[in-house]
Amino acid sequence: MEKMPFRAELDVQTFEAPAAGRTISSDWRQQLPVLTGRQVRLRELRASDAPALFALLTTDEVARFISPPPTTIEGFKRFIAWTLRQRSAGTYACFAVTVAGQDTAIGLFQVRETEPGFGTAEWGFAIGSPFWGMGLFQEGAELVLQFVFETLGAHRLEARAALRNGRGNGALRKIGAVQEGVLRRSFLRNGEYLDQALYAIVDDDWRASRSTAREHVTVVH
Numbered sequence: 001m002e003k004m005p006f007r008a009e010l011d012v013q014t015f016e017a018p019a020a021g022r023t024i025s026s027d028w029r030q031q032l033p034v035l036t037g038r039q040v041r042l043r044e045l046r047a048s049d050a051p052a053l054f055a056l057l058t059t060d061e062v063a064r065f066i067s068p069p070p071t072t073i074e075g076f077k078r079f080i081a082w083t084l085r086q087r088s089a090g091t092y093a094c095f096a097v098t099v100a101g102q103d104t105a106i107g108l109f110q111v112r113e114t115e116p117g118f119g120t121a122e123w124g125f126a127i128g129s130p131f132w133g134m135g136l137f138q139e140g141a142e143l144v145l146q147f148v149f150e151t152l153g154a155h156r157l158e159a160r161a162a163l164r165n166g167r168g169n170g171a172l173r174k175i176g177a178v179q180e181g182v183l184r185r186s187f188l189r190n191g192e193y194l195d196q197a198l199y200a201i202v203d204d205d206w207r208a209s210r211s212t213a214r215e216h217v218t219v220v221h
């Protein structure tokens with residue numbers, strides 16, 4: 001999330017055609033699919049999510065290691081409108097995290113292409129701190145990984161986490177992201193350049209971990 005867009009002024013209205021040979025589902029550009037797990041439901045953002053996201057994502061413990069979130073409800077509304085324009089352009093997707101059975105947005109997962117056609121992509125995420133440590137992140141992340149590798153057709157998904165962000169690094173590791181290096185003094189936050197870890201998940205590893213998980217399921221007849 002560190003270098004993920006969180007500001008409407010970063011708006012870019014360009015559209016890149018997918019690289020030749022890549023099969024990409026185009027439906028998500030019209031409207032993001034609803035991704036449903038046991039505890040979480042991920043859906044497209046709406047302007048009405050702005051007050052809840054403002055309340056949950058602007059606290060110091062959530063925001064201290066990520067790109068500064070909007071500082072007003074209006075700012076979140078502009079950010080949400082920007083996410084919808086970028087989704088229509090096919091370069092970016094942002095899911096609201098909701099708890100199954102409720103519709104309040106309690107967090108976000110963002111994915112942006114870093115290569116035209118989403119061959120490679122970067123993601124970021126933030127969840128309101130009252131919802132940390134409950135398994136919501138992991139379940140939401142698994143739904144987003146399936147969207148990224150199967151619907152977008154990406155082969156590599158990167159993330160950056162400030163080294164000081166213990167929870168962010170722990171969260172990435174537990175879903176199978178591999179730390180590939182350290183980007184020294186690469187993230188300016190509160191007037192200080194922080195080191196970031198670069199993580200990646202590649203499609204082959206993701207598919208292999210899913211089939212291993214399936215092999216470990218005991219079938220009872």
Ligand SMILES: CC(C)(COP(=O)(O)OP(=O)(O)OC[C@H]1O[C@@H](n2cnc3c(N)ncnc32)[C@H](O)[C@@H]1OP(=O)(O)O)[C@@H](O)C(=O)NCCC(=O)NCCS
Nearest residue numbers: 001062125126127132133134137160161166167168170171
């Ligand atoms: C990142 C985020 C979405 C993860 O959600 P979460 O519910 O806190 O994640 P989880 O509790 O499932 O996983 C965090 C893991 O980090 C571990 N952890 C916590 N503090 C840690 C630390 N200081 N050092 C190392 N690991 C730590 C936790 O023990 C947990 O692992 P476990 O479940 O195996 O015990 C959430 O913490 C958040 O929104 N943080 C603020 C925004 C942010 O930093 N986003 C960018 C991340 S790169």
